[in-house]
Amino acid sequence: MVREMLTGNASAAWGARLADVDYVPSFPITPQTEIIENISSWIRDREMNAKFVTMDSEHSMITAAGTAAATGARVFTATSSQGLLYGMEMLYTISGWRVPLVLVNVARAISSPITLEPDHNDILAARDSGWIQIHVENCQEALDAVLMGYKISEDERVFLPVIVNLDGFYLSFTREPVEIPDQKDVKKFLPPFNRENGYFRASKPVSRGAALLGGTGYSFFKYQMHLSACNAISVYKGVAKEFKAIFGREYDTVERYEMDDAEYVIVMSNSFATKGKAAVHIMREKGHKVGLLKLRLIRPFPADDIINELLNRKGVAIIDQNIAPGSGGILYNEVCGCLYHSKERPNILLSVIGGLGGKDISQAEFEHIIDTIKKYHNKKKVPIKPILLFTEEDMKVTNNIIDIAGI
Amino acid sequence: MDRAKIYKNVKDINEEEFVLPGTPLCAGCGGLLALRLAYKVLGQKVVILNAAGCFTLLSTYPYTPFRSSWLYTAMACGPAGAQGIRDALDILIEKGSIPKEENLKVVVLTGDGSAYDIGLQSTSGAIHRNLDFYYICYDNEAFGNTGFQMASSSPYGSRTGTTQPSDAYPMATEQQKKDLFEIWRAHKPPYMATVSPAHPVDLSAKFKKASEYKGPKLFITLAPCPTGWGYGASRSNRIAKLAVECGIWPLKEAIEGKLKHTYIPKFKPVEEYLSLQGRYDHLFKPVRNDFTIKKIQKGIDRYWAPFLKLTSCKR
16 A cells, blocks of 8 residues: 555546556546546556557547447546536446446536536536446545446446546645555455456357337336446445455445534535535534535435435535526435435525536635524525525626626 | 458359348348348458447347347447447457457448448547448438438439428539548548449458458448338349449449549449439429439549549540
8 A cells, every 4th residue: 555645637547547447448628638648658658458549539438438348348438527428428328238337527617608627517417327426525535436436337236337526626636645555455355347248259249239119128228227226325335345344444325524413414525525524614613513414426316325314404505516507406406305205304405506617615605504594494484596606706706807808 | 251262253252141131121221232241251250330320220129130249339439339349359358358269350330321420530530540440331322210311421413301302402402422432531541442232242352352451441332222212122233233334333442542443334324323213303303404414424424534544444
C-alpha cells in the first residue's frame, strides 16, 4: 500500500489500472481527459497490459466498450457531460446486452450555456438507462468505487454496467492523499473476470442484441433488467463488506454524518457533501441538532436505507445539484416517493436546488436551508416550491456580467 | 471455408450455406443474395456487427439464420462495435485468456442509410485506425427498412417516399447519389470493392482477394429491392445485371487507393434499366421526361469517359 497525493482523475485511473483492465476505448472531454492521459501513458510505458484506442466520438467509444465487454474483455472507459449525452443511446443498448464494465463520468453541467464546472444533470440523465450508479465524494472513494464497480458489475446476479460519478474540477483536479492498494490485495478482492459463456468465440456462436418484436418479450427482458438492478443493492452491500475486510474502508449505500440524534437532515451527494458536512459541523457547534445523509448508490435507489435514516426526523432538505425545469429537483422526487407510505415520515421535506454549473453553496446558505425547514416545522406549514439558491451577491455578479455584455 | 484458389466460374463457388433459408427479409432481396455469396468465402468463423437497417430483422429473437455469431448495435456505430470486438479478441488472445483458435473475422453489415450517412463518421474512424475488419454495405439506394425514403445514396431521378415527383420536382430526387466509394478511397484502405449479386464470380474473387489483406476490407454491393424499387421479386437478378451492363453500377476495386475496374460493361442505354422499375415510372408516364433521362445517361457517360480512354475500350 502506498499513500500519494492524487487528483480525482488520477485516482479513478488508478482504479482501472489496479483492476487489471484489458481494454480502454477513449475520447477526450474536459474535465475527464486526465484519466485517459494517465492510462494511455501507463499502457505506452508497459506499466499496464491493456489496449488503448482513441475513438471518433463518445458514441463510438461507448459502443466499443460494450462490444469488447460482450467479447469478454474487462473494459474501462470515461467521459463527461456532453459526451455522456452524445453516447446516451448506447448506454441503454449496452445495459440491454447485460455486459459488465465500468465507466467513470466526471460530472460537468450541460450546454447551453456551454460551461465547465459540475452539476448532475449529465449523470442523472442516465438514471433510467439500466446502469448502476455510484456517486463519490473524495479521491479515495473514486479509486475504491472503480474497484467495487467491477465486482458488482461482474456479479451474475447483476450483469449490468456501472457508472462511477465524480465531480469535475472540485474533485477531478483536487489533490488529496489517497491510499493506493497493493495489486495482490486487489487480485484477492477482484479475481480475473470469468468469461465462460455467451461471448463471441469461434467454437460457440451466439446471437446477441437480436430484434424482439412485440411488447411481451420486450417487457420480460426489461423486467429482468429491473430485477437484476434491484439485486445490485444486496450485491453492493456484500461487496462493500468484502472491501472493508480487505482494505479497511467502509462504503454503505448511504453515508451518515452526525445523524444519530439529528432532528433536521440535509440529503445530498458527491463532492459538495464535503461542504455540507463542514456546514453541519459548524451548526452542531452552535448547538443545532442537524445531520447529513449522503447518497452514494443512486441506481439502484436504496429506498429502504433512505427510509430508515429519515423516519422520525422533524424536517429534511434534499439538495439537488441538478434541475428538471418545470418540475424541480430530480432526487427530491425520488426521496419523497420512497417515504410516502411511512407514518413516521418527516413533517417537512424541502426541495433545494443549488450548485448548478459548480456554483458554490455557502455556510450562510446551508444555515438558511436549516432555518427554513425549522420555520416550516414550527409554523406547521409545508413548502410548496423548491428553493432556488441564489444570493444577493450572486445577483450582483450576474448584473455585472450582464452590464458588461451591454444588455 | 471456400476451397477455390481462384474464381473463374460459378462452379468454383462454395456449395456450403452459412445463411440458412427462412429469414424475414423480403422475397427477392438482392442484398441477401450478396450476403449469402460473401459468407461462402468468409466461412463460419465470423461475427457480424449489424447497424440498424433491413438486415436487423435477420436475427429476430428467438431465431437466427446464421451458423455464426451476430450482434446488433445501433445505426451509427457498426464499425465502432467492430473495433471493440476486434480489440477484445486481440488482447484476450495476446494475454492467453482465450486460445487463438477462438479467433473470428469481424464483419460490419449495414445498409446504405447507415453507411452513407449516420454511420459514416464511425466508418471513417475505423478505416483511419486501420481496423482489421470487413465492411459490407448493402445499397438499395434509400432508407429501405422505414419504407423507402430518400438517403444520400438515392440516385438523381428516382422516386422515394420523401421525394415524390411533383410539378416543381418532375425528376423526384434532385440530388446526385453520394460517391461513398470515393470517400472511402480517400482513406486509402488496403482493399475495397463494389460488387453485385448478379456477378457472383466477381464477388467471390473480390472477397477472396480481400482476405489476403490486414486492415479495412470494404464492400458496397448493389441491393436490388423489389418493394422499394417497384418490380416483381423474380426480376432482381435481371435488374442487377442491367445496372452493371448500363454502366450505372460499375464493378471496381481499389487496393491501397489504386483504382481498377474489374468489368467493362456493354453500355446498354440506361433507359433499359430505368424502365423496369416503378421508382422511375414518372420519367416515362404520363409524359416522357427526356431531360432527366438524358441527364442520368450523361452522368454515366461522364463517369466512364476517363477510364475508357485509359483502357482504350470503345463504346
